[in-house]
Amino acid sequence: MAKVLWSGRLEEKPEAEAFAFQASISVDRRLALDDIRGSRAHAAMLGKQGIIPGETAEQLDRALEEIARELESGSLEIDPEAEDIHSFIEGILTERLGDAGRMVHAGRSRNDQVATDFRLYLKRRVPEVCDEIRLAAEALLDRAEEHAGTIMPGYTHLQRAQPVSLGHQFCAWCAALVRDLGRFSDALVRLDECPLGAGALAGSGLPLDREKTARDLGFSRPSLNSMDAVADRDFALELAAAAAILMSHLSRFCEDVVIWASEEFKFINLAESWSTGSSIMPQKKNPDFAELIRGKSGRSAGNLVTLLTVMKGIPYAYDKDLQEDKEALFDSLDTVYSCLRMFRGMMASAKFNTDIMEAACTGGFLEATDAAEYLVKKGLPFRKAHEAAALVVRDCVDAGQRSIGERTLAELKKRSEYFEADLFGAITPAACVAARNLPGGPAPEEVRRQIAALRTEVRKRI
Structure with missing residues (x-):
């Protein structure tokens, strides 16, 4: 077992299986470069404050680089087999620099x-998401422009409820993604504070310059x-919630796609590269990517x-539970990252x-509200x-008719x-959609306005 940072206090160490149980290297290894960046800033501050010799701070910086x-x-x-990424990197420093490597942790706890x-x-990661x-969202808006009418x-x-447009539906999906973007962006603002210098929970008696470290x-x-x-993980909760909400949106979008791809609907024809076949049924073309995105939403909720x-039951300050x-x-x-890429x-x-989508607006009395x-x-x-x-x-139902337009004016x-004769022109699917030109509606020109507004929101950066 490698030497651990807390080895001085305990004469007996956990057995190998127990040590592995409490270790986190398999998870936090992705923090390696962030840990080095933090240590370089911390070492530079220690040198500037005279807590360690300036030449030692420079030596640490070169070694960390x-x-x-x-x-x-x-x-x-x-x-x-290291306990965590932090002890691994400090161990490498100590191997290479001896006592100089042991100076890097002055005024710092693993907690902060x-x-x-x-x-x-x-x-780094959230802006990528x-x-x-x-x-x-841009991909959806491109399709919305193509299908505004x-x-x-x-x-x-x-x-079936009322006639809309495919562009209108894509704008609805995009509006949800814009809210998701806002949630992730807001979370970035709130997590943008530096814990270094907080120590285990009570700070340090050394003359640290926390402002410099945060700035650097x-x-x-x-x-x-x-x-x-050191106790706060609101930022993790907030991002996990944002991810779960976003995945619930993708799940709902993909539910529509799965339904549309069915033989009963035939609204959508997914590319073969975004479909799979069956191991036993030669004719099958399955919307497996949409189904997998829908299924993976459960991971984010969990x-x-x-x-x-x-978080709900641990006392305030640091507890080992937070390793989870x-x-x-x-x-x-x-x-979220992989599902967005697949969905796009x-x-x-x-x-x-x-043609099938428009034909589906006839029958089912989608024009009843317009009447x-x-x-x-x-x-x-x-x-x-x-x-x-x-x-x-x-x-109409009693007469075996499928739309109001099949009634005579006398019957109406x-x-x-x-009721007058001009009703018949007002209740065609195209007329029903065109009439709904209020803000937010499905009329083609209004959909184009929504597309422009959504593009503006999507392209905003914090």
């Missing part, structure tokens, strides 16, 4: 070191309270529950059976208009004298 280069090139491999590394990593959200049924309760590491500020600095459960924070959040961010490629290459609103425009109170349109639908007038 060399370790980073070796890790990036692969010439130095992380020891899988881990919290700093975690935040540094997220300041945000970029993927932007790219997925493509008429299709809108659904409530998975029942690119943080906007040092953490306000040393106890909160990770959020894991973190909430970890990174594995859950790393998995959520990795899942799948939707960018999909083809739509526009009622027609009567309102003629002066009939809405509740009476609603009742008249409902009775017309009932008449039996339900309301307000």
Whole structure:
């Protein structure tokens, strides 16, 4: 077993299996470069403050820089039997520099070191996720522009409801992604504080310059309270929640895709490169990528529950339970990142059976609301208009008719004298969509306005 940072206090050490149980190197190894960056800033500050000799600070900086280069090139491999990435890197420093390497930890605990590394990593990783959200949203907006006037049924309760456009649906999906982008961006603002100098929980009696360290590491500020600095994992919870919400959106989008790809709907034709076959049924073309994205949403929801459960019962300051924070959040961010990339490629290459989509707007009485609103425009109170349109639908059903347009004007007038011949032009699917040109509606010009507005939001950067 490698020498551990806390070896001086305990004469007996955990057995190998127990040591491996409490070790975190398999998870936190991805923090290696962030740990080195934090240590370089900390060592520079120690030298500037006279806590360690200036030449020792420079020696530490050069050695840490060399370790980073070796890790990036692969010439130095992380020891899988190390306790964690922090002790591994400090151990390498000590091997190479002797007592100079042992000076790097002055005024620092693994508690504030881990919290700093975690935040540094997220300041790198979350913008990558945000970029993927932007790219997925842009892909949807490109398809929305292409299909601003493509008429299709809108659904409530998975029942045909009213005519909309495919572009309108894509804008709806994109609006959800814009909110997701906002959540991740907001979380970045709140996590942008530096815990270094908080120590185990009570800071340090050494004359540390926390402002300098925070500034050198690119943080906007040092953490306000040393106890909160090491106890806080709100940023992990917030990002896990943002990931879970985003994955719930992707899951819902993919549920639509799976339904649209069915033989019963035939609205969408997924590219073969975004489909799979069956091991036994030669004819099958399955929307497996959409189904996998839908399925992976459960991982992010589970990770959020894991973190909430970890955090709810631990006393304030650092507890070993907090070691569970990174594995859950790393998995959520990795899942979101990969699912966004898959979703983007799948939707960018999909083809739509526009004739089938438009034909699906005829039958099912999707024009019933427009018939009622027609009567309102003629002066009939809405509740009476609603009742008249409902009775017309009932008449159609009894007569085996599939749309209000199949009734004669005389038959319609039996339900309301307000019906006139111009009704028939007002209740075609295209007319129903065109009439809904209020902000947020599915009319083609309004959809194009939404696309422009959404592009502006997607391209904003904090």
